[in-house]
Amino acid sequence: MILNSEHIAKSFGRNKVLKDISFQLEAGTITGIVGENGSGKSVLMEIIVGVRSADKGTVNKNGRIGYCPQRAVLFPHLTVQEHFIYFSVAYGIDNQQSKRRFEELLHHFNFKKYQQEKIINLSGGTQQKLNLSIALLHEPDLLILDEPYNGFDWDTYQRFWDYTNHLKKLGCAILIVTHLLSEKERLDRIYELENGILV
Amino acid sequence: MTANKIITGLSMILRMLVRQKIVIILLLIIPAFFLTIVEFTTSDRMLPFQLASLDDDVFINISEKGISFIFFAVASSGFLVSFLALNLIQKNNTVNRRLIICGYHPVELLISILLALFLVVVLIAVYIGILTNAFYTIDNLGRFILGLVLIGFVYGSYGLAVGSLLKAELEGILLIVLLVNIDVGWLQNPLFYAEAQNQIIIKYLPAYFPSQTAIITAVTDYSAAAATVNSILYGSIFLLFSMLIFFYKMRTK
Numbered sequence: 497m498i499l500n501s502e503h504i505a506k507s508f509g510r511n512k513v514l515k516d517i518s519f520q521l522e523a524g525t526i527t528g529i530v531g532e533n534g535s536g537k538s539v540l541m542e543i544i545v546g547v548r549s550a551d552k553g554t555v556n557k558n559g560r561i562g563y564c565p566q567r568a569v570l571f572p573h574l575t576v577q578e579h580f581i582y583f584s585v586a587y588g589i590d591n592q593q594s595k596r597r598f599e600e601l602l603h604h605f606n607f608k609k610y611q612q613e614k615i616i617n618l619s620g621g622t623q624q625k626l627n628l629s630i631a632l633l634h635e636p637d638l639l640i641l642d643e644p645y646n647g648f649d650w651d652t653y654q655r656f657w658d659y660t661n662h663l664k665k666l667g668c669a670i671l672i673v674t675h676l677l678s679e680k681e682r683l684d685r686i687y688e689l690e691n692g693i694l695v
Numbered sequence: 696m697t698a699n700k701i702i703t704g705l706s707m708i709l710r711m712l713v714r715q716k717i718v719i720i721l722l723l724i725i726p727a728f729f730l731t732i733v734e735f736t737t738s739d740r741m742l743p744f745q746l747a748s749l750d751d752d753v754f755i756n757i758s759e760k761g762i763s764f765i766f767f768a769v770a771s772s773g774f775l776v777s778f779l780a781l782n783l784i785q786k787n788n789t790v791n792r793r794l795i796i797c798g799y800h801p802v803e804l805l806i807s808i809l810l811a812l813f814l815v816v817v818l819i820a821v822y823i824g825i826l827t828n829a830f831y832t833i834d835n836l837g838r839f840i841l842g843l844v845l846i847g848f849v850y851g852s853y854g855l856a857v858g859s860l861l862k863a864e865l866e867g868i869l870l871i872v873l874l875v876n877i878d879v880g881w882l883q884n885p886l887f888y889a890e891a892q893n894q895i896i897i898k899y900l901p902a903y904f905p906s907q908t909a910i911i912t913a914v915t916d917y918s919a920a921a922a923t924v925n926s927i928l929y930g931s932i933f934l935l936f937s938m939l940i941f942f943y944k945m946r947t948k
Contacts, residue, residue, distance in 0.1 A: 545796060546947040561796075569793045573714040574707060585703040586797040614714070630797075 497558070498523050498638045498669035499544065504553035505692075506539055513539050515692030517553070521638065521669040526660065526682065529673050531689035537673045538566055540689065541642045544671070559637025560587075564630070566642040566673075568623040572616045576607070576626055579615075580633065587634040594633075601629040605655055621647035628656070632663075639663060641672040657682060700799060704807025708783065712811065718779065726771045726823045730830050733763045744885050747894065748907040748922050749915070757914050759886075764831040765839075766884050768823050769909045772843045773850040773879040773902055777871045779815050780854025783808050784941065785867055792945060801945040805938060812855070816847035833913050842909025842919070845926040846879065849901050852933035859940035878902045885910060901929055 499521040506514040513536035521527055531537050542548040544555055545563045570579060577598070584594035602608040605625040610618060615626070624647045631639060639660075645653050660670060661682075672683075680686060687694040712718055737760040744755055744762075791804055820843035824836060833839045854871060861867045879902035897903060904926040911919040 547792060547796065563793075563796060565793070569789050571707070571711060571787055571790050573711040578707060578710065582703060582707050582794070583797055585700055586794050586799045588798055630793075634797075 497521070499558075499671070500556045501544060502554050504540070504543060504550045504555065506536070506543060506548075506550050512692050514543075514550070517689075517692075517694055519687065519694060521671060523637070523667045523669050524664055525684040526664055526670045526672065528679065528683040528686040529671065529689055529694075530675065530686065535689045536692065537689055538642050541565075541640055541671075541673060545640055557638060560634055562631035562634065562636030562639045564628045564639075564641045564644045566646070568615075568620070568627040570615045570623060570626060570630075573614055575612050575614050576602075576618075577611045579626055579630060583630045583633055589634055597633050597635070601632060604659060605629060605652060619647070621649060621652065624648060625652065632659070635666075635668075637668060639668055639670045641670065643673050643675065697803070700803045701806050701810070704799070704804055705810045708807055708811040709814070711787070712779070712783070712815070715782075718782070721775060721778065722819065722822070725775060726768070726826055729767045729771045730764060730826060733760065733767050734830055737763045742886065746885060746907060746910060746915075747898065747903075748911060748919070749917055753915075753917070755914055761831050761914070762885060762910075764827050765833075765910055765913045766906075768827040768843065769846050769883070769902070769906050770875070770880045772819055772823050773846045773905075774871070774875045775819050776812075776816050776847040777850040777854035777857075777875060778868070780812055780851040781858040781864075781867045781871055783812060783858070784855050784937070785858035785861070785864060788862070788944070795945055796947060801942050804945070805941055808855075812851050816844055816851055820844040820847055835912050835916075838912035838919070839909060841923075842905060842912050845908050845923060845930070846902060846905035849905050849926055849930040849933065850875065850879070852930045852937060853901055855937035856933045856940070859937045859944065874901070879906065901933070904929055 497520050502518045504514055504517040505512070517540060529537050529540070539548060543550045544557075545561065574582065580594065580598045589597070602611060605628070607622050607625050610622055615623060624645070628641070628644050631641070645656055648656060664670060739758045739760055741756055742759050742762065745751065745753065746755060794804060795801055820840050824833070824840035824843055827833060827839075828836050853874065857867050857870050861870070878900040882897045882900060883902045883906040904922045907922040908919040908926055911917050911922065
């Protein structure tokens with residue numbers, strides 16, 4: 497089991513966003529979480545990753561984790577290439593592997609021509625490609641994606657799913673927050689977050 | 696903790712700093728602007744005054760222009776370093792958290808930030824010291840630059856503390872401008888200070904010790920050791936406070 501979360505609860509003031517969330521993720525599966533705006537999907541993702549603490553409950557993770565937040569979280573004055581270098585160092589990836597992954601992701605998501613551009617000069621879609629690529633850089637065992645395709649064109653959207661399926665075959669457990677009902681067939685399991693519980 | 700992470704962090708932080716036009720504009724223009732204003736608005740009449748850190752019978756004779764140059768050099772150094780420290784710690788808070796989730800330790804990130812700040816403090820002190828000397832010959836330029844480094848250390852640590860504590864940039868800048876303006880920009884001016892009704896309050900403000908160091912070293916041969924040590928202690932308190940808040944905010948849950 498790659499992820500085991502049990503009885504997670506989180507409140508903001510009187511608003512109980514998450515009441516009692518328990519679920520597991522197995523290797524080589526894609527699990528979707530759907531829910532209305534403000535239902536607590538992003539809060540749940542942040543608790544799983546460790547950005548936010550839960551009021552109650554436990555999260556146990558195994559292996560390397562990749563996290564793609566909903567909005568692009570990047571340094572505005574660094575280039576695409578510098579982001580790859582900085583995050584490779586954070587992940588502890590050696591130079592050779594970093595260069596290989598860097599080339600692979602630039603090529604796959606079709607943004608090689610922007611590698612020397614600073615983030616402030618990039619479109620929202622290209623920033624999102626980098627946001628996602630950072631989560632994939634170290635070939636994670638658990639991939640947590642919070643609406644990762646905001647701003648993607650159709651071609652990039654297809655490329656995203658191709659890559660996700662490739663990772664699934666390699667044994668990666670993928671948890672994805674989505675709004676698109678058309679994606680149901682791509683998922684092995686789907687949960688709806690409603691009134692603070694998963695149904 | 697690895698040296699590679701710290702060096703990479705430092706390199707990226709410095710790149711980000713020099714790529715911000717506002718930073719370069721502030722660094723180059725503010726000190727030159729302040730000192731040019733002094734050149735055109737102050738007289739050469741001699742003003743004898745006492746310094747709080749020296750004995751009561753010690754009077755310093757210096758022109759109004761001379762003391763104003765020294766005082767404005769200290770003020771611009773404190774303001775610039777404080778603003779840049781705020782910028783360093785506050786602006787990329789969310790991305791820094793992402794780096795920590797991805798494997799950076801908060802200590803590695805903090806050391807990178809502090810090293811970058813140290814380089815900025817020294818650079819600003821040397822630039823302002825040399826610029827001031829171009830307007831008004833400083834007897835002990837090296838010691839005067841040390842005084843500017845100290846004001847940079849104290850106000851840089853203050854900027855870090857404000858940046859760690861507050862999320863919003865505007866509130867942070869307001870707090871910095873307010874304190875710099877009242878403290879280093881007004882109350883520490885020896886011409887005001889000598890006549891002040893209540894000097895105790897002035898002595899407990901952050902710029903007191905570094906201002907004393909800068910003025911003593913620039914215009915006298917007296918020792919500024921006590922003021923230097925107190926400056927380091929004062930700056931260290933701010934630094935410790937900012938580090939605690941940084942760790943608290945950056946810890947993974």
